[in-house]
Amino acid sequence: MRVFWSGLVLGLVLTAPAGALWPGVDGIVARYLAARGGADRIRAVRAERLTGSMTFPNGVSGIDTIEMARPGRIRTTVHFPAGTLVQGFDGATVWGINPFQGDTTPRVLDAGTAKNVIAGGDMDGPLLDYGARGIRVTLAGLDTADGRPAWALTVIRPDSNVDTYYVDTASYRLTKWRGHREANGTPVVYETYFREYRQVAGLWFSCRLESHTLGRPGEQVIIVDSVMVDPPVDDRRFRMPGNH
Numbered sequence: 001m002r003v004f005w006s007g008l009v010l011g012l013v014l015t016a017p018a019g020a021l022w023p024g025v026d027g028i029v030a031r032y033l034a035a036r037g038g039a040d041r042i043r044a045v046r047a048e049r050l051t052g053s054m055t056f057p058n059g060v061s062g063i064d065t066i067e068m069a070r071p072g073r074i075r076t077t078v079h080f081p082a083g084t085l086v087q088g089f090d091g092a093t094v095w096g097i098n099p100f101q102g103d104t105t106p107r108v109l110d111a112g113t114a115k116n117v118i119a120g121g122d123m124d125g126p127l128l129d130y131g132a133r134g135i136r137v138t139l140a141g142l143d144t145a146d147g148r149p150a151w152a153l154t155v156i157r158p159d160s161n162v163d164t165y166y167v168d169t170a171s172y173r174l175t176k177w178r179g180h181r182e183a184n185g186t187p188v189v190y191e192t193y194f195r196e197y198r199q200v201a202g203l204w205f206s207c208r209l210e211s212h213t214l215g216r217p218g219e220q221v222i223i224v225d226s227v228m229v230d231p232p233v234d235d236r237r238f239r240m241p242g243n244h
Contacts, residue, residue, distance in 0.1 A: 025139050028151050028167055029127045035172040037203035042124055045203070046070055047233045052207075052225040054078050057218020064222060073238040074121030088238050089117050095240035106240045112182030115159055125174075126155045127165070134158045142169070145176035146193055173197060173204065189214040201229035 023031070033039045047069040055061035062080035075088040083099025087109070094114035095106045109117065126135045140152040145166035155163045166176035177192045190213055194206035207224040 022139070022142070023151075025137050025153065028139065028153065028172070029130070029137065031172040032127060032167050032174070035204065037199075039128060041202050042128055045123060045201075046230050048123060049228040049231045049233070050205070050224050050226070052223045055221045057212075057216075057220060067233055067237055068121055068123050069233045069235075069238070070123070072118065072121045073235075074117065075237050076117075076120075087113075087117050088240065089114075089121050090235075090238040090240070090243075093240050093243060094118060095243075106242070108240070110184075112185065115161060116181055118159070119157070119161060126157060126163070127153070130155075140164060146195070148175065150175055174206070183213075198224075198227070200227040203229065 033042065036042060047067070049068075050064075050066045052064050053061055054064040060080060060082075062078045062085075065077045067075045067077075071091060073089060073091055076086070078085045080099070085096075085098055085100070086106070087096040088094070094109045094117045096109045096113070096117075097103050097106050126133075127137065130137050135158065136154075136156040138154045140154045143150055143152045143166065145168070149169040150166040151169060153165045153167065155165055157163075161179065161181070163177060163179040165174060166178075167173070168175045174194050176194065177190075179190050181188055181190060190211060192209055192211040194209055196206065196208040197204045198207045199205075205224065205227050207227075209222040209224075211220045211222075212218065
């Protein structure tokens with residue numbers, strides 16, 4: 001499943017030598033894709049399964065499994081002591097079961113949550129073949145992420161989601177993401193830091209994701225223990241129970 005304008009000028013002064021030429025968007029994207037394992041390898045993957053644990057800001061934690069398969073399907077299942085939280089998208093319907101909201105049966109999710117779920121099902125990420133997919137990518141500038149220089153790329157998807165991706169200037173791995181979303185009808189800004197990369201089947205995966213909502217206390221942490229590339233996945237896993 002993952003943008004600090006105030007520091008932009010300072011970052012330029014501290015890290016960019018006078019007269020240095022910046023790489024263009026395509027140059028940054030090409031190096032980022034190479035650092036992930038290569039564009040062709042990314043395109044060749046048909047499905048992924050990531051398992052580990054998820055801990056919410058209130059301290060509640062559970063066993064987390066994320067399954068993805070082309071084209072754009074995703075299912076997240078988190079087993080908590082109080083019940084099992086599920087979110088899924090089968091290419092047509094975004095649905096979920098949330099025991100913390102009293103859900104005992106699956107229901108179609110609201111439009112704001114649905115956009116988040118659909119975006120999470122994009123195994124490729126928005127930078128691969130972005131122009132052909134109608135995604136706009138621009139270079140916002142040179143910034144910092146996790147204490148290191150990073151290129152800030154502004155990404156606007158066809159569904160109007162606006163995100164910023166921070167690509168490390170040395171490793172060209174994704175180190176931070178910021179996204180503008182809605183939660184229960186309220187605009188929010190999410191941030192995620194990507195750490196502890198591990199190579200599996202020729203691709204690099206972040207195995208520690210730390211997320212928070214700007215202006216709110218607490219942090220959500222996902223630790224990935226296992227990554228499977230191209231496991232068998234039953235199509236029915238992504239469908240809302242009762243839909244055929």
